[in-house]
Structures are given as C-alpha cells and as structure tokens.
Amino acid sequence: MVNEPVQRKLAAILAADVVGFSSLMERDEEGTYARVGRLRREIVEPRLSEQQGRLIKTTGDGFLAEFASPIAALRCAIAIQGDLGNDPGPLPLRIGLNLGDVIVEDSGDIYGEGVNVAARLEALCDPGGILISGKIHSEVDGKFEAVFEDRGEQQVKNISRPVRIYAVQPAGWPATSAATASSGTTKKPLPLPDKPSIAVLPFQNMSGDPEQEYFADGMVEDIITALSRFKSLFVIARNSSFTYKGKVVDIKRVGRELGVRYVLEGSVRRSGGRVRITGQLIEAATDRHLWADKFDGALEDVFDLQDQVTSSVVGLIAPKLEQAEIDRARQKPTESLDSYDVYLRGQGRVCGSPCVFHQSIRTGS
Known part of the structure; x- marks a missing residue:
C-alpha cells in the first residue's frame, strides 16, 4: 500500500x-x-x-x-x-x-x-x-x-x-x-527602597535541552533565597523576577519596573555530564557591569552542585554590592551645606587643624 x-x-x-x-x-x-x-x-x-x-x-x-x-x-x-x-x-x-x-x-x-x-x-x-x-x-x-x-x-x-x-x-x-x-516607555518607574535592592533574573538555558530548565530555575530560586537572608538587602521575589523568563530584557527597564538598583543575570550550559554556570551583576541605572564569573561542575549530584554555586555566587556578589553602595554614597552630592560644614569641622579635628577647603568655606573665598 x-x-x-x-x-x-x-x-x-x-x-x-x-x-x-x-x-x-x-x-x-x-x-x-x-x-x-x-x-x-x-x-x-x-x-x-x-x-x-x-x-x-x-x-x-x-x-x-x-x-x-x-x-x-x-x-x-x-x-x-x-x-x-x-x-x-x-x-x-x-x-x-x-x-x-x-x-x-x-x-x-x-x-x-x-x-x-x-x-x-x-x-x-x-x-x-x-x-x-x-x-x-x-x-x-x-x-x-x-x-x-x-x-x-x-x-x-x-x-x-x-x-x-x-x-x-x-x-x-x-x-x-x-x-x-x-x-516599557509608559510604565511608571517604581521608587527605589532605602537599602540596596536586587533582582535575580531567570538564568538562560543555553543547552537547547528543555529538561535542563529545572536546573537553571532551581539555581535562581536558591540564589534568591540565600540573598533574602541578608537583612540589609531588598530582594525581589521569584514570581516578579520570573515574569521576564524567556524574554530579551533591557536591564535599565528591569530596574525601573521592579524598583531595583542591581540585577543579577546568568546562563547555564550543559555538555555531557558537566555544566557551566555564568553570572554577572549589573547596576541597572547605568548598565555597568560590577562583577562576572563562571563556575564549572559535574552533574553527578545536582543538588550539591546547586548549593556550591549558590554559596559561591552569594559570597562573591555581597561584597560587590556593598562596595557599589559605598561608591554611590560618595558620588551623591550633599543636600545641606550646614551638614557638610559640620562634616568638615569633624575632619579638621581629626587632622588636628582646620582643613584648607573648610577654611575657604568659612571665609567665603
């Protein structure tokens, strides 16, 4: 037939x-x-x-x-x-x-x-x-x-x-x-919280294997959970971060829509019994890369590998976030000259004598 x-x-x-x-x-x-x-x-x-x-x-x-x-x-x-x-x-x-x-x-x-x-x-x-x-x-x-x-x-x-x-x-x-x-041009930006804020976006599965989605998603969930333990951090919940899954994202737009200063994104690529995870920390407003790294491991024990990568990522980006906040605070101009004058007086006492710049403010020169 x-x-x-x-x-x-x-x-x-x-x-x-x-x-x-x-x-x-x-x-x-x-x-x-x-x-x-x-x-x-x-x-x-x-x-x-x-x-x-x-x-x-x-x-x-x-x-x-x-x-x-x-x-x-x-x-x-x-x-x-x-x-x-x-x-x-x-x-x-x-x-x-x-x-x-x-x-x-x-x-x-x-x-x-x-x-x-x-x-x-x-x-x-x-x-x-x-x-x-x-x-x-x-x-x-x-x-x-x-x-x-x-x-x-x-x-x-x-x-x-x-x-x-x-x-x-x-x-x-x-x-x-x-x-x-x-x-994203008509959405009103969310106000930034009064402490460092971060969103962890879904990691991209680069393996072409849909079965690896669970590994990539589990990795992100573990990182979000670990970061949430830091009381000094404001961490966006998983449900909000995962609305960007499968989409090409503009980091600045993500920062505006979620009201965060920092965004962590990454990818997962599998080859045989090994996997490579990459991650990068970005300052949303400026699109400036603060940190990037990669981690390689075997898939023999998936949960153990997830724990190792999570600990490494959190341990590495936490200091980067702290330093970025310090740099941002230094760059922010003071809104009160009286406060700045008090600050300079204190600096003068620490130095043992009034600072030159402090003297110029006092004399108006």
Whole structure:
C-alpha cells in the first residue's frame, strides 16, 4: 500500500488566548465561560469572517485561526484588539502571528512549526498586545500603517532556531496601547527602597535541552533565597523576577519596573555530564557591569552542585554590592551645606587643624 502524500500549505497563523483565564474561572466560573463565549461570537468570529480567516479550533481560553494572507491576519488581530480596547469590560487577549508551512489533516486541523511559533509568540505577548514573527514582518512592512518594535531574536520553547520578534503599534492607537506598554516607555518607574535592592533574573538555558530548565530555575530560586537572608538587602521575589523568563530584557527597564538598583543575570550550559554556570551583576541605572564569573561542575549530584554555586555566587556578589553602595554614597552630592560644614569641622579635628577647603568655606573665598 502506497502512503498518501501529506497535505501541506503555507498559511498565516493567528494564536490568541485570554489573559488570566484560570484565575477568572476560579472567581466566577459560569460568568467567565459566558463572557468568553460572547467574545468568540461577537468579536472574534465576525472579524475572522471580514478577513476571510478560518477558525481552526478553540481551547476554552483561546483560539487558533489561519489566513491566506499575512496582511489579512494582521488586520484581523488589530481589529480584535481594537474592539476589546473599546469594550468597557474586556477580557484581555494576547495574540501571536506567524507565517509558516503547515500540515493539514482531513479534519481541517493544522500542525507544524508554523503553528508552534505562533503559539510561542502569543505566550510571550503582553496583555492587549500583538507579537509577530520576522516572516510576517517581512510581508507586511511597508504595506501596513503601523510601527513595528524590533524585539530581536529570541529563543522560544521547543523551537531550535531563534525567532525574530516584533511588537505591533498600529497607527491611531493611543500611546498607552499594548505595544508601547510592552516596550516599557509608559510604565511608571517604581521608587527605589532605602537599602540596596536586587533582582535575580531567570538564568538562560543555553543547552537547547528543555529538561535542563529545572536546573537553571532551581539555581535562581536558591540564589534568591540565600540573598533574602541578608537583612540589609531588598530582594525581589521569584514570581516578579520570573515574569521576564524567556524574554530579551533591557536591564535599565528591569530596574525601573521592579524598583531595583542591581540585577543579577546568568546562563547555564550543559555538555555531557558537566555544566557551566555564568553570572554577572549589573547596576541597572547605568548598565555597568560590577562583577562576572563562571563556575564549572559535574552533574553527578545536582543538588550539591546547586548549593556550591549558590554559596559561591552569594559570597562573591555581597561584597560587590556593598562596595557599589559605598561608591554611590560618595558620588551623591550633599543636600545641606550646614551638614557638610559640620562634616568638615569633624575632619579638621581629626587632622588636628582646620582643613584648607573648610577654611575657604568659612571665609567665603
């Protein structure tokens, strides 16, 4: 028996889901179910019909659709988000778009990397936003009135090659729309605490092996826990730090959004039975690297290795944080000349005679 050839085609894929669906269902199961149904019937399906899109399937909190044209797919995404933005009680959506070759089943369902990338972009998207792949961007750029924010190449889950990602800012959307908010330009910076503050970002898994995610995440959790034991440090909780997982981050933006002076980031790379962990401590406001190092070890005892690296990292960066705070205090100008005068008087007594600079202040010269 000769196997029938697999049916394939090129399609623009739109993946979307409702933000915070699980918590919404927990609070109001029947009400949320009804609102999602209305969202599909009154907004999604009419907008798909306008752009000749085909609804492939729904997943309770989301849906998957295909289009023959990337421009039609983008128009549909923008129309849906525009409708939700004008709704007084919207269910916020994330939308991802990709152009790719897909396998088509007899049932009409579709599979393949083209679908997977769209789903990954949707997962990375901010509420109310639209992320598109580089393939979609190359087809719509110059043909569509919108601003496309280049997010760079990102390694997305279970996709071997990095994906170029763009956030969409349609013409006519207000400055506080999702794409601008995604770039961090409209978020109000959090005030800095009155003591050294640090965020430990998720370490990047450089091995290409999804199974190593647990090791990288466990390492970060241990470092956060260890740093939290220092009463002189303000340490951002894991849940806040891990919102940046899988994203290309701007350290200055992280500092503003989390209200921290310092950021620790790193990576984990495995080769055979050995692993290399790198880390770097950065001053968020200036993007200045304060410390960087690497640690090598065997994976025979994972927990022992995690403990060793955690102790080493914490022991090395704690003095760096202290020195950075001392340097920062020295550079900060005094807000009171009276206080500074008292300081100079004290310096003069320590020296045994008034300092020259102190004398110049007293005489006004």
